[in-house]
Amino acid sequence: NAKKASKSSVQFYSQELKEASQRIIELENALQSAITNHEFELFLQPMLDLTSGTILKAEALLRWNRLDGERIGPDEFIPIAEQTGLIVPIGKWVISRACEMISTLNHRGYSCKLSVNLSPRQISDRHLLEFIRGSIQNSHILPNQLELELTEGVLVDNYDKVQYLLTEVRKLGVSVSIDDFGTGYSSLSYLKKLPIDHIKIDRSFVQDLVSDENDKAIILAIIAMAHSLKLNVIAEGVETELQRNFLQLNHCNLAQGYLFSRPLPFAQFCDYLSASPTQKLITPSAPF
Ligand code: C2E
Ligand code: MG
Numbered sequence: 001n002a003k004k005a006s007k008s009s010v011q012f013y014s015q016e017l018k019e020a021s022q023r024i025i026e027l028e029n030a031l032q033s034a035i036t037n038h039e040f041e042l043f044l045q046p047m048l049d050l051t052s053g054t055i056l057k058a059e060a061l062l063r064w065n066r067l068d069g070e071r072i073g074p075d076e077f078i079p080i081a082e083q084t085g086l087i088v089p090i091g092k093w094v095i096s097r098a099c100e101m102i103s104t105l106n107h108r109g110y111s112c113k114l115s116v117n118l119s120p121r122q123i124s125d126r127h128l129l130e131f132i133r134g135s136i137q138n139s140h141i142l143p144n145q146l147e148l149e150l151t152e153g154v155l156v157d158n159y160d161k162v163q164y165l166l167t168e169v170r171k172l173g174v175s176v177s178i179d180d181f182g183t184g185y186s187s188l189s190y191l192k193k194l195p196i197d198h199i200k201i202d203r204s205f206v207q208d209l210v211s212d213e214n215d216k217a218i219i220l221a222i223i224a225m226a227h228s229l230k231l232n233v234i235a236e237g238v239e240t241e242l243q244r245n246f247l248q249l250n251h252c253n254l255a256q257g258y259l260f261s262r263p264l265p266f267a268q269f270c271d272y273l274s275a276s277p278t279q280k281l282i283t284p285s286a287p288f
């Protein structure tokens, strides 16, 4: 009987595995034509200055709306895009769309910055730097309105390429954030060696920060270290007033999370900006 049960569980798992790999193959194929079919959309999630409440920037987060109506989250399709190399053209689409959005915001009088996520494969693309430069020029935005988010994993795996890329984008005026800080297996030495502007504290530390003394201690240590290295700190995944108050009291610079807003489609993000009482408008003399 035991033998029978173990046999059927093997069949069960292999059926599941088969379905999972069929799904991956299906998504891989569908991803090939997703750009030309206009299936991608960039959502924007605001990041607020904790002292003034001003929306200083927003993170661009990719959404895939398939033609059949299915919506697939980045956690499912980014790894597939990364493995197949499709992340390179998709990532270019993200960068140029983000620059277009910045330009539209400028024309409406808002000086909001946008950050885009970069994955490891994109760093190895020799044309990335030229592409970023060209996108900024074509959309007539200021380079310092664009930011790049890289995870610690990206830094470790491609150290030399990352160092070159970051040095060059910095020369352009583009700034750089370390995303999901504290979750990677990297040494801290890169913080002093690489040209970095901001650190984003991973959501997992923010989640239980009010009840968990260890999370509190880690967050305080990250803020202190970042500030002594002259880096700004952004907290991700802020969902409650208690979290916000703790972060503000302890001099975290910016916050992003559902407490303020979920990632929004562009039109709704513009409504959110215009409804914000403290939103700074660009002075007419600004060069746009
Ligand atoms: P990430 O860069 O760390 O982005 C933050 C994620 O946290 C987003 O998930 C966002 O919706 C979510 N989030 C923000 N505030 C809260 C909150 O208060 N509570 C909770 N529970 N979640 C919150 P999303 O949009 O599903 O993106 C997941 C990941 O996919 C991103 O993590 C990023 O690593 C990747 N990703 C998204 N867009 C792109 C892209 O254009 N290119 C690349 N390479 N990766 C992307
Ligand atoms: Mg990010």
Ligand code: MG
Pocket: 179, 180, 200, 202, 236
């Ligand atoms: Mg993050």
Ligand code: MG
Pocket: 180
């Ligand atoms: Mg994350």
